[in-house]
Amino acid sequence: MADFAPEGIRYPWDTPPAHGTEAIEVAPGVLWLRMPLPMKLDHVNVYALDEGDSWTIIDTGFSSKKSKAIWQEAMDGPLGGKPVSRVVVTHHHPDHVGLAGWFQTEFGAELVTTRTAWLTARMLTLDEQEVAPAETLSFYRQSGMDNEIFEKRRTDRPFNFADIVAPLPLGYTRIKQDDTITMGGRVWDVHMGNGHAPEHATFWSRDDNLVIAGDQILPSISPNVGVYPTEPMADPIGEWLEACERLAPMARPDHLVLGGHKLPFTGLPKRMSQLIENHHGALDRLLAFIETPKAASECFPPLFKRSIGEAEYGLALVESVAHLSHLYQTGLAIRDKREADGAWVYQRKE
Numbered sequence: 001m002a003d004f005a006p007e008g009i010r011y012p013w014d015t016p017p018a019h020g021t022e023a024i025e026v027a028p029g030v031l032w033l034r035m036p037l038p039m040k041l042d043h044v045n046v047y048a049l050d051e052g053d054s055w056t057i058i059d060t061g062f063s064s065k066k067s068k069a070i071w072q073e074a075m076d077g078p079l080g081g082k083p084v085s086r087v088v089v090t091h092h093h094p095d096h097v098g099l100a101g102w103f104q105t106e107f108g109a110e111l112v113t114t115r116t117a118w119l120t121a122r123m124l125t126l127d128e129q130e131v132a133p134a135e136t137l138s139f140y141r142q143s144g145m146d147n148e149i150f151e152k153r154r155t156d157r158p159f160n161f162a163d164i165v166a167p168l169p170l171g172y173t174r175i176k177q178d179d180t181i182t183m184g185g186r187v188w189d190v191h192m193g194n195g196h197a198p199e200h201a202t203f204w205s206r207d208d209n210l211v212i213a214g215d216q217i218l219p220s221i222s223p224n225v226g227v228y229p230t231e232p233m234a235d236p237i238g239e240w241l242e243a244c245e246r247l248a249p250m251a252r253p254d255h256l257v258l259g260g261h262k263l264p265f266t267g268l269p270k271r272m273s274q275l276i277e278n279h280h281g282a283l284d285r286l287l288a289f290i291e292t293p294k295a296a297s298e299c300f301p302p303l304f305k306r307s308i309g310e311a312e313y314g315l316a317l318v319e320s321v322a323h324l325s326h327l328y329q330t331g332l333a334i335r336d337k338r339e340a341d342g343a344w345v346y347q348r349k350e
Contacts, residue, residue: 008270009219011263012256019043020070023078026256026264027210029184033074035061037095040311041221044095045260047212048078049184054085056183058203058212059260060099063166067099088183089113090214091197092121094164096260101125101166111172112181114192116199122168124161132158139229143321144295144343149313175201186210191247195240196223204250211257211268216243219257219265222278226318227325237326241279248272279323286323287332293345295338296320 016034017024023031029050034043047058061067075084087103089111090096097117103109111118132153140150175181176199179190186207193200193216203212215223225236251268258264265271285302299320300308308316324346327333335346 009265009267011219011265013263016043016045016263020074021077023048023074026258027208030210030258031078032258032264033078035067035070035095037062041261043261045258045262047258048084051085051184054083055079056086056088057084057103058088058258059090059096059214060087060103062094062098062164063102064098064164068102071099083107084109086110086112086183088181088201088203089117089121090202090212090216090260091200092117092124093197093215094161096214097121097168098165101168104169104171105166111168112175113172114176114199114201115174117197117201118168118172118174120198121161121165125165125168126162128160128162129158131155133229136229139232140317141342142232142337142344143317144297144338144341144345145317146297146313149310180206188212191250192243193217193247194243195225195236198239200243202247209252209254209256211255213257213259215260217247217257217268217271217275218259219262219271221262222275224315224319225279225322226315227321228318233325233329235322235326235329237279237283237322238330241276244272244276248276282323283327287327287348290324290327290333290346290348293336293338293347294324295341295343295345296324297343299324 013024019034019036023033026032031048033046035046037043044061049056084103084107087100087109089100100111104111137154175190177192181188181190186205188203188205191202193202196215200214200216202216225240227234251272253267253269255268256264256266257268282303286299289302296317300316303320328335328346332349333346334349335344338345
């Protein structure tokens with residue numbers, strides 16, 4: 001979705017910390033750090049919560065030699081030489097879980113996350129592929145993927161979790177909806193998001209105005225909400241809207257939201273309404289666009305309103321599939337296989 005500065009949202013810090021070498025104290029005993037990512041969204045925010053003689057960290061960045069070196073520099077520098085005793089992972093995506101297993105193995109840290117996040121991450125790290133599976137290629141064809149991009153993905157080694165996620169040893173501590181957890185001298189209520197990732201944990205402090213949101217709530221971008229070959233009839237858009245509508249009543253204007261990307265912000269009620277309205281608006285535009293049958297790859301203009309390059313193509317495609325499938329599964333659209341290329345094409349139901 002579009003990157004913009006939403007009206008009514010305020011950013012207490014306009015400059016982020018340098019990757020790994022600096023930390024900003026956003027609240028007493030809560031440090032904001034950044035880890036680099038080798039992509040257009042070039043960072044992930046991580047947070048360290050002071051436990052007295054150790055730290056709890058929220059999310060980790062990718063697993064790489066560079067990331068491990070940066071973390072060691074952070075532990076020796078901003079974290080004052082105290083050990084990391086606990087890693088809390090908001091969701092299973094590699095930029096958040098990547099080094100969790102390393103912290104467990106090398107430092108004896110406890111891993112805390114949701115059951116879905118742990119099972120999904122561990123399964124994906126063990127499922128290494130040298131070529132794209134037939135089911136994935138079929139999914140691409142049925143989405144109408146551009147032929148040139150399809151041929152590259154058919155022959156290139158696909159993305160594997162194991163490339164950037166450290167092995168996860170057996171054993172973790174589960175958190176679930178309506179749990180509480182004590183971190184950094186505060187008691188936090190655990191509330192689950194969905195859509196961007198299944199059973200995505202968010203944390204709401206009972207003792208002050210902090211919300212640790214991962215990628216469920218971001219200030220100036222909408223998280224990717226996509227359908228993947230693993231569950232081609234999933235409805236993450238429906239799950240996303242349900243989660244946003246469930247979390248929105250808890251939002252206060254003074255909440256300081258610590259997200260997985262971009263800057264910490266206040267103005268959460270406004271942002272929650274925008275996150276909901278953004279997807280309703282996208283669905284309305286898409287419904288108008290499919291007056292004639294369209295495949296997912298042909299629906300980028302009404303959804304993104306900008307050109308999509310090859311680097312963004314995959315994420316755009318799965319998000320387009322998600323929106324079209326939501327219209328289909330809620331009875332607003334019909335679909336049929338196009339004989340020419342085998343793609344599903346969707347049309348507004350009259």
